Amino acid sequence: MIGPVFDRIAIIGAGLIGSSIALAARENGAAGKIAIYDADEEVRRRARQLGLGEVCETAANACADADCVILCVPVGAIEAACEALAPSMKPGAILSDVGSVKEKALAAMQTHCSEGVHLIPGHPIAGTEKSGPEAGFSTLFRDAWYILTPLPQQEEAYNSALDRLAAFWEMLGSKVEIMEAGRHDRVLAITSHLPHLIAYNIVSTAYDMESVGEGEVVKYSAGGFRDFTRIAASDPTMWRDVFLNNREAVLETLGRFSEDLAALQRAIRWGDGDTLMKEFERARGIRKAIIDAGQDTSDVNFGRNMSDKPKH
Numbered sequence: 001m002i003g004p005v006f007d008r009i010a011i012i013g014a015g016l017i018g019s020s021i022a023l024a025a026r027e028n029g030a031a032g033k034i035a036i037y038d039a040d041e042e043v044r045r046r047a048r049q050l051g052l053g054e055v056c057e058t059a060a061n062a063c064a065d066a067d068c069v070i071l072c073v074p075v076g077a078i079e080a081a082c083e084a085l086a087p088s089m090k091p092g093a094i095l096s097d098v099g100s101v102k103e104k105a106l107a108a109m110q111t112h113c114s115e116g117v118h119l120i121p122g123h124p125i126a127g128t129e130k131s132g133p134e135a136g137f138s139t140l141f142r143d144a145w146y147i148l149t150p151l152p153q154q155e156e157a158y159n160s161a162l163d164r165l166a167a168f169w170e171m172l173g174s175k176v177e178i179m180e181a182g183r184h185d186r187v188l189a190i191t192s193h194l195p196h197l198i199a200y201n202i203v204s205t206a207y208d209m210e211s212v213g214e215g216e217v218v219k220y221s222a223g224g225f226r227d228f229t230r231i232a233a234s235d236p237t238m239w240r241d242v243f244l245n246n247r248e249a250v251l252e253t254l255g256r257f258s259e260d261l262a263a264l265q266r267a268i269r270w271g272d273g274d275t276l277m278k279e280f281e282r283a284r285g286i287r288k289a290i291i292d293a294g295q296d297t298s299d300v301n302f303g304r305n306m307s308d309k310p311k312h
């Protein structure tokens, strides 16, 4: 019987991710005691009602004697959360987070991280459009990637802490990957951040279009629109913070996307069916490979070497 990785963890932020960690850690025996704090008194009350763990009235109380503190707050709140709890963390403990942006989260945590505390940012590539303690569930992280973005070139004690944190997330069912923070932010800009920006935008555009009355957007939105816009129901605070804290990577990705979209727009305007077919068949092949088959496409060529790029 494998015992808990950590005798006591502290979860700061009892929303979708924080509550899911509490439930998963208990179900998988990954942690002994689970302390929880949330800045919102009503959320603390609901977390108590849900029996998520030992709900504390202050972050300091939750983090006292914790072996691992996991920040589960919007990226923009990480620095304030760290300032409140840093003095209460014991030497040798791990300070981690689950933020969807890593470089800025790291900078925010470094501002207040106490001497002797191991700073190891992380990010579950799993979630939903829902928020709050009731949204959490214990299997959220099962078979999902968990990306850790550790500090480079650290001493043995840090690497041992990194191994324990990786073991914790593996006990919650995740596949752990180590990645450099900047690369994480560039990858997530296209796989997660831009899709949310587009989903929010298309919902507003559809609603505001003059030729479509308000009721008709909802009334005639079938599976395609509903599937495509599920993530537009996500929390605005979280996504405001994601875009403001990953601005350069998101703007770079948005630029590339806009160029490619302009090429499709031009093909439509000029009746260039061949280009549309070529692009749509290529995209369908990619989607089938990376989603339906779960295939690693790193060694698959879906054709678009620079020489193949349509000349528009």
Ligand SMILES: NC(=O)c1ccc[n+]([C@@H]2O[C@H](COP(=O)([O-])OP(=O)(O)OC[C@H]3O[C@@H](n4cnc5c(N)ncnc54)[C@H](O)[C@@H]3O)[C@@H](O)[C@H]2O)c1
Binding pocket: 012, 013, 014, 015, 016, 017, 018, 037, 038, 039, 040, 043, 072, 073, 074, 075, 077, 080, 081, 098, 099, 100, 101, 123, 124, 125, 126, 127, 128, 129, 130, 131, 132, 133, 235, 238, 242
């Ligand atoms: N939602 C997702 O699908 C998803 C997936 C992966 C990672 N994340 C990341 O996880 C983090 C939390 O997201 P979520 O979906 O759980 O959000 P959520 O809105 O469900 O929960 C966030 C909680 O943090 C609390 N909070 C805010 N500031 C605080 C502070 N200073 N101290 C203590 N509590 C504070 C809020 O009261 C709220 O209850 C974010 O950084 C997000 O980027 C989210």
Ligand SMILES: O=C(O)C(=O)C[C@]1(C(=O)O)C=C[C@@H](O)C=C1
Binding pocket: 099, 100, 124, 125, 126, 127, 128, 129, 191, 192, 193, 231, 234
């Ligand atoms: O599945 C969803 O609803 C999500 O939005 C989860 C999702 C994403 O896939 O973009 C969102 C934010 C994260 O940081 C990680 C995962």
